[in-house]
Amino acid sequence: MRTIAIINQKGGCGKTTTAINLGACLGRRGLRTLLVDLDPQSHCAAGLGIPHSRIDLDTSDLLMGGGRGVDPGRLFWRACRNLDVIASRVRLAGLEAPGSAFARRERREEALAEELRHLAPRFDVCLLDCPPSIGVVTYNALVAADLVLVPVETGYFSLQGASRQLATVRALSRRLQTDIRCVVLPTLHEAGVAVAEDLLEELRQRFGRRLLPVVVHRDTSLREAASFGRPVCEHAPESRGAMDYAQVAIAIVESEELRGVGAEEDWSDLDEHADRPVDRPAFPKPAGGPALPAFIGSGFGGQVVISGPLDLGLATSQPMAGVGGVVVTLSGGDLPTGLTQRVHETREPSPTRAQDIARRAAQLRMTTALPSIPVASPRPLPTPARRPYGAHPTLEGVLFVQPGPLGRRVCVAGSFTDWQPIPMTLVEATGAHELCLGLPQGRHEYRLQVDGHWIADPYNTDWVLNGLGEPHSIIEVPSSEAPCAADDLCSGAD
DSSP states (O other): OEEEEEOOSSSSSSHHHHHHHHHHHHHHTTOOEEEEEOOTTOHHHHHTTOOGGGOOSOHHHHHTTTTTTSOHHHHOEEEETTEEEEOOOGGGGGGGSTTSTTTTSTTGGGHHHHHHHHHGGGOSEEEEEOOSSOSHHHHHHHHHOSEEEEEEESSHHHHHHHHHHHHHHHHHHHHHTOOOEEEEEEESBOTTOHHHHHHHHHHHHHHGGGBOSOOOBOOHHHHHHHHTTSOHHHHOTTSHHHHHHHHHHHHHHHOHHHHOOSSOOOOHHHHHTTTOOOOOOOOOOOTTSOOOOOBOOGGGTEEEEEESSOOOOOEEEEEOTTTOOEEEEEOSSOOOTTOEEEEEEOSOOOOOHHHHHHHHHHHHHHHHHSOOOOTTOOBOOSSOOOOOSEEEEOSSSEEEEEEGGGOSSEEEEEGGGTTOOEEOEEETTTTEEEEEEOOOSEEEEEEEEETTEEEOOTTOOOEEEOTTSOEEEEEEEOOTTSOOHHHHHHHTOO
């Protein structure tokens, strides 16, 4: 049985997402796969729809030797085809305590390896989802593993920690006297974004042969799949995320180098780049001229646009009292003739509470004087302010909002449209797809159509299954006399 530890001390790098979806893809290739959750947060169980209240035996029982000879139904959860899961609970964190019974055991770092040897005849591959820390549980994973997979987001902070993470694995390998192969998987990559592409190239230069020849792109289908408790290969098999993890599974299964056992790991690449700093991405230079950076003062309510034939150096900014703009101080010499500064106000001052109440009262009077909005008549939101994603009853009607990156064409369909899709409008000011429909009072079911694919609203936790077992999102429209909670969200009230 091959054992792969998925480890990174930095959170938010796609570690659990990789464990879940790689395990499902290996299972679809016919490999009997075991996923062991070693993180007390129990995210593997949540991401695969395992009810926490029904977990009988967990990973802490396995480490304490309580998994032998028990009914497999008490220890294993069948998540999908050829994928069994040993879930965790918060009690796993107690094993790290210095005075715990586990901490007092002799050769405690070998407990997991010993238990997995007893399970080896049942499985072909074992994935270990490690906690974002280095402790006795992580030691157990490294002793048991023959391959360490380090997911690294193509972001500046993740890249800074990648070399340190591999150096930590190397140090633990020496301490535990085990030969561990270690590879890096780029995750959450935003293709076409200059900074992300630069950092991906930096990963290639630093890790070379150690970098898997696959990139996992940022894909909303991965978040949607986790919210429905399913791997992405089942939730959206044609999505970018599903194809990426299928390629990761192929790379791990078919790579002769990664399958090699017994050969001593070559860490010379870490020695070569040990003292090499991570270069920050440079400002892009427009064609035919020097760099012309723009300094945005969004934190203070304004922006400063600086133009001129100068390659600017360092700059500092401070709020401009009483104006809401920004004062920019440039260093590196006198400004040449012709350099201009233009300060543009981009945001109105926040209204007082009295002004907000007066505005809402006027809006209510105007709304009651207008005829009712017909069902399924799309109306854009009157103000370009950022709205919460999902579906929200407002004074104008039910407001549907979805993030712009969700898809090129996003439509809403439901019982109120006879399930005919109505396109949403991509609002440049908010970067979101928006649609406002006047719906009658009561309970309504709806779904989204994203680039031709039907999905439930990923930002609405209220849903029911239809006759085909597909989720339909639910929106409750209150009576016109009832106060609407979403009004405060839309108005900006406290």
